[in-house]
Amino acid sequence: MAPPRSFDQRRADALATLSAPEADAWVSTASPDGTAHLVPLSIGWTGATIVLVTVAESPTARNLARMGRARVALGGTRDVVMIDAELVADRALGDTPDQLLDAFAAQSGWDPRAESDEDEFRSFELRPVRLQAWRESNEIAGRTLMRDGAWLDGQQD
Amino acid sequence: MAPPRSFDQRRADALATLSAPEADAWVSTASPDGTAHLVPLSIGWTGATIVLVTVAESPTARNLARMGRARVALGGTRDVVMIDAELVADRALGDTPDQLLDAFAAQSGWDPRAESDEDEFRSFELRPVRLQAWRESNEIAGRTLMRDGAWLDGQQD
Numbered sequence: 436m437a438p439p440r441s442f443d444q445r446r447a448d449a450l451a452t453l454s455a456p457e458a459d460a461w462v463s464t465a466s467p468d469g470t471a472h473l474v475p476l477s478i479g480w481t482g483a484t485i486v487l488v489t490v491a492e493s494p495t496a497r498n499l500a501r502m503g504r505a506r507v508a509l510g511g512t513r514d515v516v517m518i519d520a521e522l523v524a525d526r527a528l529g530d531t532p533d534q535l536l537d538a539f540a541a542q543s544g545w546d547p548r549a550e551s552d553e554d555e556f557r558s559f560e561l562r563p564v565r566l567q568a569w570r571e572s573n574e575i576a577g578r579t580l581m582r583d584g585a586w587l588d589g590q591q592d
Numbered sequence: 593m594a595p596p597r598s599f600d601q602r603r604a605d606a607l608a609t610l611s612a613p614e615a616d617a618w619v620s621t622a623s624p625d626g627t628a629h630l631v632p633l634s635i636g637w638t639g640a641t642i643v644l645v646t647v648a649e650s651p652t653a654r655n656l657a658r659m660g661r662a663r664v665a666l667g668g669t670r671d672v673v674m675i676d677a678e679l680v681a682d683r684a685l686g687d688t689p690d691q692l693l694d695a696f697a698a699q700s701g702w703d704p705r706a707e708s709d710e711d712e713f714r715s716f717e718l719r720p721v722r723l724q725a726w727r728e729s730n731e732i733a734g735r736t737l738m739r740d741g742a743w744l745d746g747q748q749d
Contacts (some may be wrong), residue, residue: 459670461630461665463618463629463663465622465626466626468624468626469622469624469658469659470622471620471622471655471659471661472620472663473630473663473664473665473674475669475670475672498628506628506630508618512616513632
């Protein structure tokens with residue numbers, strides 16, 4: 436097992452994972468009655484928020500609109516970036532700032548504006564509230580890098 | 593993009609993913625008030641059920657005990673095995689059949705019975721109800737391989 440990474444290294448690695456070309460996330464949401472949904476989706480990372488694009492009638496879109504939050508994982512099961520996020524904007528594609536969709540398209544390689552059924556898509560902008568990053572069991576301690584939307588800057592969790 | 597796999601190939605690939613040494617799953621559960629939880633966990637695959645082991649006070653354990661279901665993903669975001677599963681047994685570690693824990697330990701490489709705090713762990717046995725497998729967009733059609741707990745044997749979804 437490799438030695439545990441420092442706070443700064445984990446933060447740098449987490450930001451690199453969020454910024455990577457074709458970054459995909461496992462997006463977990465729940466309905467009001469407690470049914471969990473999970474699906475892989477491409478993301479755009481703006482530097483402060485995660486942008487998702489999916490069809491309006493999907494369980495993920497409906498759950499985000501109703502519950503306003505998601506739990507989002509990036510990376511592998513043994514190199515995890517785990518984010519609890521809150522919804523800050525839920526927009527029809529046509530109402531989404533082009534700058535946001537440009538960033539999403541550039542990172543994901545997919546521009547939903549080019550789809551023939553683009554009217555069926557919505558964008559969701561999510562703000563990380565808590566972010567954790569760990570690889571193996573020796574990285575469970577210190578895995579919380581952000582809490583209440585703020586980086587902890589080396590404070591141990 | 594590779595051509596879409598046949599039903600039989602997808603089923604064989606999904607079973608290989610479930611049976612692989614050190615197979616990890618993304619386990620998504622929800623609380624009764626609609627808060628989604630997501631965590632990577634090692635699995636044991638018995639051929640019919642998925643075995644998870646986690647501490648009794650974890651959100652996953654509490655959600656499984658209360659809601660009786662989970663959505664479980666294996667593989668990568670572009671080679672997905674997605675399972676909707678229902679809980680068939682929730683046991684203290686000491687009440688879990690040794691055969692089940694032997695299979696779990698052999699596959700995962702981790703034997704929770706060897707932990708000093710083994711009393712804190714519970715095992716959860718989950719039965720797949722629906723199973724889907726897809727890689728790229730050309731595999732969305734036909735991605736449902738199992739429904740109501742039964743393999744579809746080549747019927748298209």
